Amino acid sequence: MIRVARLRAFINFIRTDPFFVPRFLLYGLHPRAMLPTAVHVHRLLFSPGYPSDKLEDFTRYLPESEAIIWVLGLILEFTDFRIVVQRSIVGLKGGAPDGERILILAGELDVMMDIQMMRRLTKRYRDAVRHVMGENAQGHVSSDVGYEAEREEAYTEDRGDGVRMVVVKGAGHHVQNDLQWEVGVQRVVVFLQQL
DSSP states (O other), X not given: OHHHHHHHHHHHHHHHOTTHHXXXXXXXXXXXXXXXXXXXXXXXXXXXXXXXXXXXXXXXXXXXXXXXXXXXXXXXXXXXXXXXXXXXXXXXXXXXXXXXXXXXXXXXXXXXSOXXXXXXXXXXXXXXXXXXXXXXXXXXXXXXXXXXXXXXSSEEEEEETTEEEEEETTOOSOTTXXXXXXXXXXXXXXXXXXX
């Protein structure tokens, strides 16, 4: 299942940049072939309205190895849902907390890790929580059974089984650097305050 998600992210990338493979070969497998120009960086990482002057500042500090590290990260499995859940939801004390312990923050306009993919990720964590805690175990980790969605102008929030998913409206893959970064930060702060 994880490998399929990684493959889908790569397919989403190729859809955004269909000339990547030939360019990668022409560049002699250079890591910067994934994001060779500000146009590529903008299309892949940011929302359509992201200003050119900010984009130039961002690309100036973008390391050449950034793009290739992302691809290498797709090769290796780097997490086990059960271990994350055991260490965050169950914790060292062995009891179930009252609030969420896992936050998934997504950009609405992310072209690599689209909303459907992020919802599946959220579901995988929730399934792992139910597996670790037991389907009908006392100490259900959410105050509400199922999903609770809060709709605001700037974000959508989906809560359940100790996992909170926040979608920042209008943001691209780099939520933390996009125009809507303050909304993302505010949702992270609210999440941290309930821990």
